[in-house]
Amino acid sequence: MESTGYLGVQLSQDAIIVGGGPAGLLVASKIAAKGHKVLVLEEHPEIGKPDHCAGLLSSSGLRSLGLSPPEDVVQNTVTGARIHAPSGHSILVERGQREAFVIDRRRFDAWLAEEASRKGASIVTGERVSEIGKQREGLRTVLTKANEYQVPVAIIAEGVTSVLTKKAGLSTVSKSSKYPAYQYEVMGADVEEDLVEMFYGRRLAPGFFAWIIPLGEGRVRVGLASKNKSKIRLNAAMKSHPIISERLKGAKIERGMGGTVLVGKPIPKLSADGLMVVGDAAGIVKATTGGGVIIGGLAALEAGSVVNQALQEGDTSRKSLARYDSRCRSLFYRELETMHLAQRALSSLSDKGLDSIIKDAHEMGLLSIVRKEGDMDMQGRVIRKLISDPRMLLVGLKALRYINPFL
Numbered sequence: 001m002e003s004t005g006y007l008g009v010q011l012s013q014d015a016i017i018v019g020g021g022p023a024g025l026l027v028a029s030k031i032a033a034k035g036h037k038v039l040v041l042e043e044h045p046e047i048g049k050p051d052h053c054a055g056l057l058s059s060s061g062l063r064s065l066g067l068s069p070p071e072d073v074v075q076n077t078v079t080g081a082r083i084h085a086p087s088g089h090s091i092l093v094e095r096g097q098r099e100a101f102v103i104d105r106r107r108f109d110a111w112l113a114e115e116a117s118r119k120g121a122s123i124v125t126g127e128r129v130s131e132i133g134k135q136r137e138g139l140r141t142v143l144t145k146a147n148e149y150q151v152p153v154a155i156i157a158e159g160v161t162s163v164l165t166k167k168a169g170l171s172t173v174s175k176s177s178k179y180p181a182y183q184y185e186v187m188g189a190d191v192e193e194d195l196v197e198m199f200y201g202r203r204l205a206p207g208f209f210a211w212i213i214p215l216g217e218g219r220v221r222v223g224l225a226s227k228n229k230s231k232i233r234l235n236a237a238m239k240s241h242p243i244i245s246e247r248l249k250g251a252k253i254e255r256g257m258g259g260t261v262l263v264g265k266p267i268p269k270l271s272a273d274g275l276m277v278v279g280d281a282a283g284i285v286k287a288t289t290g291g292g293v294i295i296g297g298l299a300a301l302e303a304g305s306v307v308n309q310a311l312q313e314g315d316t317s318r319k320s321l322a323r324y325d326s327r328c329r330s331l332f333y334r335e336l337e338t339m340h341l342a343q344r345a346l347s348s349l350s351d352k353g354l355d356s357i358i359k360d361a362h363e364m365g366l367l368s369i370v371r372k373e374g375d376m377d378m379q380g381r382v383i384r385k386l387i388s389d390p391r392m393l394l395v396g397l398k399a400l401r402y403i404n405p406f407l
Helices: 022-032 059-064 105-118 163-167 230-240 293-313 318-347 351-363 367-373 380-387 390-400
Strands: 015-018 038-042 056-058 074-078 080-084 090-094 100-103 122-125 129-132 140-144 148-151 153-156 178-187 195-199 210-216 219-225 252-262 275-277
Touching: 015 022, 015 148, 022 038, 022 105, 022 293, 038 105, 056 059, 056 293, 059 100, 059 293, 074 210, 090 351, 100 105, 100 210, 105 122, 129 163, 140 153, 153 293, 178 230, 210 230, 219 230, 230 252, 275 293, 275 318, 293 318
Parallel strands: 015 038, 015 153, 038 122, 080 195, 153 275
Antiparallel strands: 056 100, 074 100, 080 090, 129 140, 140 148, 178 219, 178 252, 195 210, 210 219
């Protein structure tokens, strides 16, 4: 893997991936594994840095991606989640088995890069793509400060910035669907080491929630995403929230990091002539939690399969690459739409409405459905199962009176 610069990297490539995050690295691995020449261009000096993710990945999701991270990547495992209502009432969702890995995102991304390199992909860091030209004579021009590349396929995996996606003439994730997030890694916390905790409340985190993710041995990630002022809200919660502050009493902050959570839907068009968009840039993210590594990775693998077929056929036109759009709609869009609607419904409720939902779901025995049908990544199935249950209708009717009238 090249660390910086571009010396020794051939300019004749079959595909260029712009961005060295999980989606970009997974699609690079998929294409390179078929013997095609693949180049990943990452603007930062090092893969995995800076990291922005809470680092919670389902064990089933990793299996679906064909990934088995090494021990030095995995920091902890969790069996369930404790969900806190604004009033302090909580419910526990677990199935008595390992549900998720807490990973070190810097090491995880670096490991994915090593896997992509092992399969034949070239990776250059410290090289920022400034523009992707229109397809001419079957080739796209990819411009950086140092080089001009001519490739049959360019794949944008730039994350939430969407600068190149917009320049290419494609729709981008709307600004209103991008929520600021902030989190700290803290040592000396008093938490249950095998449970994630989620805290809801319009005063605490309007539009989203706060979280505590155990890393093991008293270390945690504590974070918050909301419509605005996420860092200010997180600092206030760590000082005065009745539960969060108690968990962190006497704890010491090791480092902090900011990021962006996406709560919208995928962009309407994922491909053009000689061009694709994957991952966060495509909006392929769970609106309920902001997680995109698994579902975005699965979609990226579909993109890789389509590119391989297109290169084999010698046709990288929009008509050929649009098979990626079709597969994503067929495989993922129903799930993504359902999660988006659920997120909007929760965001519309006042604190009393959130209390009502959590308390009544518990008292009416709906947690059994979640435990039986729950899937951290494809949450649409359990959401639809809940909605179809008559007990959930009662829960929803009781909560309707608490819809925020200013939304």
